[in-house]
Amino acid sequence: MDKAIEPQNIERYQNNLNNHPDADVLSRAVTHNGILSSAADYEANDQLDPIFSVDVSNQAVSDQKRSGRCWLFAALNTLRSKVEGNFNVPKDFELSQVYLFFWDKFEKANYFLNNVLKTADQPLTDRKVNFLLQTPQQDGGQWDMIAALIAKYGVVPKAAMAETASSDNSSELNAALNTQLRHDAIALRKLVQSGQSAEIINAKKDDMLNEIYRMLVYAFGKPVTDFTFEYRDADNHYHIEQHLTPLTFFQKYVNINLDDYVSIINSPTDDKPFHETYTVEMLGNVVGGQPIKHYNLPIERLKELTIKQLQAGETVWFGSDVGQASDRKNGLMDPNLYHVDELMQTDMSMSKAERLDYGESVMDHAMVITGVDLVDGQPTKWKVENSWGNKVGTKGYFVMSDTWFSEFVYQVVINKKYLTDQERQEQAQTPTVLAPWDPMGTLA
Template sequence: MTSEIKFDQIKQFQQDFDDRKDSKVIERAVSHQGILAASEDFSAESNMHPVFSIDLSTGKVADQKQSGRCWMFAALNTMRINLMNSLKVADDFELSQNYTNFWDKFEKSNYFLENVLKTAEKPLDSRKVSWLMQTPQQDGGQWDMLCALIEKYGIVPKYAMPETFSSEKSAQLNKYLNLKLRHDATILRELVADKASGSKIANTKDKMLTEIYRLLTYTLGEPTTSFDFEYRDKDNNYHIDQNITPQEFFKKYIGLNLEDYISLINSPTDDKPFNKTYTIEMLGNVVGGRQVKHLNLEMNELKQLAIKQLQNGESVWFGSDVGQSSNTKKGIMDTNLYVPDELLDTDLSLSKAERLDYSESLMTHAMVITGVDLVDGKPTKWKVENSWGEKVGTKGYFVMSDDWMDQFVYQFVINKKYLSAEQQKAQAQEPIVLKPWDPMGALA
């Protein structure tokens, strides 16, 4: 049934507006300040006082600049804590995000080309091919993708492979790398259509990767193969470990068994029963590397696991929809921060499941939980280390209300030793494969 808007309806709509005593007041406020400022509840700010009963010391906040590498920054920030505590290095010590970024973009390029070949016989307007070509690669990622990179390439201190223009401001690199990948996709699809031999396709792809490696080296610098690890500790003692490889550095100085750290999600949608594991088709970076795998749990279970990890002195990598009900300047994430439905006198409510199902929300940003405030054993607010520098929040740290966590946090990374026997058994299941466009495949 088609029903156009008629002018007599518009007259009625205007009359409804005119009949409301506060319409002009609200119009003046919103038209000059915008919806968020006009609907901000300042009492929420006082409730988000940045003091916590459990508060880990994690050093100076890093800054991802104009790039989408939050997942990478968050993960490396969790990993540097062991090194900072054991070696007593300076609070501003960082691991090289650019080193990991180089190999991520190189591996993502190969992953994309492999998916082009797998889908080469499908028409261009098929949903899978359209999804694949929409974004051949990007800055974002997920925890398991980071683990795949480190397990293969190791990591290095920031000074061993510092930032470049294109790592800090990635728009130009992404534009031309994606252009290159789409160009290569046309060639590979044509070779498959022409029934070219496997060796010809492999040789062509190898040439493509040679050119991509060169492009990345021009923009991000040559990837470090060995370096001297030298530093002064907080007691001003000098240390040096000469000619160490990135893989040796990770094993010797970080020492985490990445297989112990697993992804847990909260997706209360009907298509994802709890206590089941999931993976996403065509999501990854390292071909032959670690598979993206999520165990779906109730939110209260996730919180208790996060608290256990914090109580043991370990921070928690997590993924959320940071743009929802948050003030990035003040560093507050709270569902009570804004009340636009009251201001606009309309129903804006959706459940967490409905937000996922109807494309209102998904994971957009990864950060690190470094503290929690427990009152009578229950969490009220959480301390969050961001990667946007020290000019936002409290020297870069945010406060997240417990209800905001319920509504807008989708993923945690937890050491599996904190899981119950039943949870560990559930995590060991073979994952159900989700479509490439499933919201749990969103990249932070």
């Protein structure tokens, strides 16, 4: 039964506030300093010194600037460590983020238009159609999407295709692309609903992709197809190789099998039993490419697998909710950094499953785990390579407490060789299809 707020209710609330002896002190602190500054627990910082017993990488930190490309940066940061280890390139060597950004946007446009055609017989009020049209494409992505891009297009050094104004700050391009794609969705739905042939519809869709390609070239430049790789290594020795393609560069200089790496998630919700696999409907970029697939395991197993990969000298791509209990300036992530509930004298506690189920938390940022501090064999804190430049944290590196890992890490990408035989069998099973709006479909 609906009930309005009555004057006597407000009077009672104010009387209750008046009975709090420290209400005036807290009000002055919060109104002057803000919530987080007033709730900060600076003693927590003392437990997060950037010293680690296992420390895999100290490469220079990259900067995604004002774009949502963390998943691309994190993936390319894991790959460039391979190039660094195999060919002794300088610490500031980077792979081109804008190169894959171009192809991701182009492939996402095609993926969107295909989904428009698949749902063209459904009303605009249908939840899937509405979800599709809300964001035709965006900057974010997941591991399997980067694997699909690299398998098709390869990678190139940053010197072969440099950043542009639109890659550094993608908001204007995203607005233009999404307007164009919604315009195209109107036309495609009308063609389907008027009974036009598949030949006519496909020809129209091809014209639309031609326009998207042109927009992307204007924003990012023409994607490189043949280039020269020229560099001085860390010992100042000169190297040059001509007439490389993005795929031949990947095969020679990165030289890993992306099929060996799988997404391991931690989603402790009732709808996703552990030791089973999941995919997400309408989520992807490359049509016919590597599909999204998640293998759900308890959080302690994610930590064990991450430690194994680090101890073998390899960094770990991971997805988390970086906005939770995070100090961007100092590069710290720990649930004890701020005590907002104590400040506000209320209870805000939720379990990890409840945060997922009720929309309090989702995976929204990808980074790279490059180290861990083990005390008596147990992790206490983790070293994290971010992609926000070197002016935050410790030259761009963050420290993540083990408790924060438990609560806000949702995904790690692990080489299958570290799984048990039983886990490999479970990971190979056919995945359950989740709804497009499932939290595990959120793009980092």
